[in-house]
Amino acid sequence: MPDGKTLFEKAARGIRTERTPVWVMRQAGRYLPEYRALRKTVDFLTATKTPEIAAQITLQPIDRFELDAAILFADIMTPLEGMGVPIRFAPGPIIESPIRSQKDVDGLRPLDPDEGVPFVLDALSIVRSELPKDRSLIAFAGAPFTLFCYLVQGGGSKDFMDARSFLRGDPEASDALLNLLGKSMIHYLRAQARAGADALMLFDSWVGLLDEKLYRARIQPVMKNIIQEVKAEIDRPIIYFANGGSALLEAASEIGADVIAVDWTRPLHEAVARLGSSTVLQGNLDPSALFASRDELGQEIDKVLESGMGAAAHIFNLGHGIHRTTDPDQLGFLVDRVHETSERLSSDREG
Amino acid sequence: MPDGKTLFEKAARGIRTERTPVWVMRQAGRYLPEYRALRKTVDFLTATKTPEIAAQITLQPIDRFELDAAILFADIMTPLEGMGVPIRFAPGPIIESPIRSQKDVDGLRPLDPDEGVPFVLDALSIVRSELPKDRSLIAFAGAPFTLFCYLVQGGGSKDFMDARSFLRGDPEASDALLNLLGKSMIHYLRAQARAGADALMLFDSWVGLLDEKLYRARIQPVMKNIIQEVKAEIDRPIIYFANGGSALLEAASEIGADVIAVDWTRPLHEAVARLGSSTVLQGNLDPSALFASRDELGQEIDKVLESGMGAAAHIFNLGHGIHRTTDPDQLGFLVDRVHETSERLSSDREG
Numbered sequence: 123m124p125d126g127k128t129l130f131e132k133a134a135r136g137i138r139t140e141r142t143p144v145w146v147m148r149q150a151g152r153y154l155p156e157y158r159a160l161r162k163t164v165d166f167l168t169a170t171k172t173p174e175i176a177a178q179i180t181l182q183p184i185d186r187f188e189l190d191a192a193i194l195f196a197d198i199m200t201p202l203e204g205m206g207v208p209i210r211f212a213p214g215p216i217i218e219s220p221i222r223s224q225k226d227v228d229g230l231r232p233l234d235p236d237e238g239v240p241f242v243l244d245a246l247s248i249v250r251s252e253l254p255k256d257r258s259l260i261a262f263a264g265a266p267f268t269l270f271c272y273l274v275q276g277g278g279s280k281d282f283m284d285a286r287s288f289l290r291g292d293p294e295a296s297d298a299l300l301n302l303l304g305k306s307m308i309h310y311l312r313a314q315a316r317a318g319a320d321a322l323m324l325f326d327s328w329v330g331l332l333d334e335k336l337y338r339a340r341i342q343p344v345m346k347n348i349i350q351e352v353k354a355e356i357d358r359p360i361i362y363f364a365n366g367g368s369a370l371l372e373a374a375s376e377i378g379a380d381v382i383a384v385d386w387t388r389p390l391h392e393a394v395a396r397l398g399s400s401t402v403l404q405g406n407l408d409p410s411a412l413f414a415s416r417d418e419l420g421q422e423i424d425k426v427l428e429s430g431m432g433a434a435a436h437i438f439n440l441g442h443g444i445h446r447t448t449d450p451d452q453l454g455f456l457v458d459r460v461h462e463t464s465e466r467l468s469s470d471r472e473g
Numbered sequence: 474m475p476d477g478k479t480l481f482e483k484a485a486r487g488i489r490t491e492r493t494p495v496w497v498m499r500q501a502g503r504y505l506p507e508y509r510a511l512r513k514t515v516d517f518l519t520a521t522k523t524p525e526i527a528a529q530i531t532l533q534p535i536d537r538f539e540l541d542a543a544i545l546f547a548d549i550m551t552p553l554e555g556m557g558v559p560i561r562f563a564p565g566p567i568i569e570s571p572i573r574s575q576k577d578v579d580g581l582r583p584l585d586p587d588e589g590v591p592f593v594l595d596a597l598s599i600v601r602s603e604l605p606k607d608r609s610l611i612a613f614a615g616a617p618f619t620l621f622c623y624l625v626q627g628g629g630s631k632d633f634m635d636a637r638s639f640l641r642g643d644p645e646a647s648d649a650l651l652n653l654l655g656k657s658m659i660h661y662l663r664a665q666a667r668a669g670a671d672a673l674m675l676f677d678s679w680v681g682l683l684d685e686k687l688y689r690a691r692i693q694p695v696m697k698n699i700i701q702e703v704k705a706e707i708d709r710p711i712i713y714f715a716n717g718g719s720a721l722l723e724a725a726s727e728i729g730a731d732v733i734a735v736d737w738t739r740p741l742h743e744a745v746a747r748l749g750s751s752t753v754l755q756g757n758l759d760p761s762a763l764f765a766s767r768d769e770l771g772q773e774i775d776k777v778l779e780s781g782m783g784a785a786a787h788i789f790n791l792g793h794g795i796h797r798t799t800d801p802d803q804l805g806f807l808v809d810r811v812h813e814t815s816e817r818l819s820s821d822r823e824g
Contacts, residue, residue, distance in 0.1 A: 280631050283796045286761035290769070330717075333738050333759060366681075369719045369738040387684050387720040408684060410637035418641070445634040 148443030198264030204238015250318030330366020386441025499794030549615030555589015601669030612670030681717020737792025
């Protein structure tokens with residue numbers, strides 16, 4: 123790395139690399155036996171709040187696979203306790219007192235990361251010191267609309283109708299909540315970068331529930347502001363994952379993120395056709411493909427790599443988190459296959 | 474109706490009508506106080522299995538609003554008990570013994586509607602005799618992939634990863650299950666038509682979890698077969714709702730259904746642009762818009778109607794089921810507004 127950039131960071135900055143960098147969402151998690159063993163001794167919340175344990179879990183997949191980036195073991199809900207919202211996991215997040223009025227919003231405070239999430243910052247600093255220099259460390263935050271969904275609904279849901287009704291029914295209070303979340307995530311992302319993160323990712327897990335008009339009117343300004351305010355202070359590539367948002371691709375690409383991460387429902391070349399060849403993409407193998415035969419899995423991996431060739435650069439990933447019942451050896455096969463195929467495609471391109 | 478067709482049926486056959494017919498998904502349900510009152514005296518499963526009660530619930534929204542169609546009160550899981558799968562609702566469907574092998578599939582039997590769901594057929598016949606002649610009666614079935622999701626997963630899920638892993642990991646057994654479900658739904662839909670249904674609808678609530686390639690390879694043939702086999706015996710318009718499937722619109726439109734029902738994430742005029750102006754569309758107001766002010770709601774309704782003007786015909790509906798906390802008066806406002814605006818648009822078009 124004579125220029126001080128890892129393969130992952132080059133790609134995230136739009137530089138085509140000799141092979142495609144690869145990591146997978148939820149790579150530090152339940153499909154790994156070493157993770158399950160560790161979690162027998164400590165619950166989820168304690169694991170996220172104990173820097174040494176969070177760091178150890180973060181590094182588990184890096185020890186096992188040739189991945190180009192580590193992503194901090196944490197939850198998108200982790201910083202919300204620091205805003206005054208008690209959360210428990212069962213195993214999904216439960217908010218006992220959902221936010222459903224201006225008064226509820228007024229009871230929250232903007233996140234002060236040093237006070238609210240010192241353990242996250244400490245974990246990042248441990249991981250960065252232990253992670254090989256040619257691997258990047260990704261920190262992340264939930265995007266405001268997705269955090270809003272959980273906070274208003276009170277927990278997980280397949281359609282978050284209570285949250286979406288609040289968004290429509292009380293625009294003032296819901297905009298106040300979105301803005302407060304936006305402001306807090308700006309502080310959170312900046313602090314994570316200062317603590318050692320090489321790249322930042324915004325997870326918008328539920329944004330696909332919105333139509334484009336509503337997204338542009340109510341959510342896009344908050345997202346643009348986050349990117350702008352973070353970038354004004356720190357120089358790190360930012361990845362935006364608008365899950366389920368193939369309908370919102372153009373609007374999502376306008377917020378100013380360096381990398382657009384996409385789910386598996388549409389091929390990467392379609393995203394390139396819609397967004398232009400200067401786009402940097404991350405994704406997008408269907409996590410269920412890891413349950414197919416090696417033959418089929420190999421073909422699906424190649425197809426994703428070929429489909430991403432038109433982008434300015436491509437970071438290989440799944441189109442969603444790896445499933446807890448996945449055979450880890452299938453991920454090992456995936457990483458090798460991404461290396462082989464992308465090196466071949468890259469030399470074909472040059473030849 | 475000199476030609477024996479209701480407004481709804483004309484539109485479903487692709488004939489532009491003087492005003493846009495309107496009904497809403499889950500119109501017979503929990504947002505209605507009369508439904509909640511009745512359900513205090515009878516549980517959900519008993520209500521679906523008692524023809525007089527199912528008929529009464531089906532007619533509740535028709536008595537209250539100027540809707541153009543009634544949809545039978547039932548659940549997409551209702552016919553599965555007749556295939557040998559015990560199901561309970563809590564309140565979502567729970568399958569105690571999920572189907573996860575060829576042996577499990579072999580333990581199922583194709584549905585014989587007269588034996589497995591006589592109560593559905595009786596309910597349809599009661600509703601048809603009580604429903605005014607200018608209103609249509611819609612019967613429905615779950616599409617095989619969606620039923621597959623519940624049967625393999627064992628209940629609801631936000632991503633149905635166990636079901637999708639099975640689809641990839643055991644293609645033979647999963648295709649056998651899809652085909653058996655397809656065959657059963659053919660019998661079910663035919664029997665419902667004979668019992669009095671004027672139109673048929675296939676709900677594919679979870680098909681949006683599939684990419685287009687997988688849909689075309691594994692699901693589309695089953696869907697084409699259903700439409701073909703039903704149409705070979707009975708002449709009723711068929712509506713296909715591929716929920717979350719804006720990425721699959723072209724593939725979904727190829728199965729041969731008369732009407733494509735779409736969710737709210739993309740505007741109707743985009744569906745027309747993608748599918749052509751001979752397409753008949755149903756949809757697609759965001760159910761959360763019913764929580765907005767009358768002013769905003771009115772504008773959103775008008776936008777949907779205007780957006781649907783390019784289709785061969787349009788049936789107004791929500792883009793998903795009406796939410797249980799919706800104020801019924803908002804639906805009353807919606808129905809009136811659809812009447813007013815669509816009559817105006819229709820006379821503008823002629824003028």
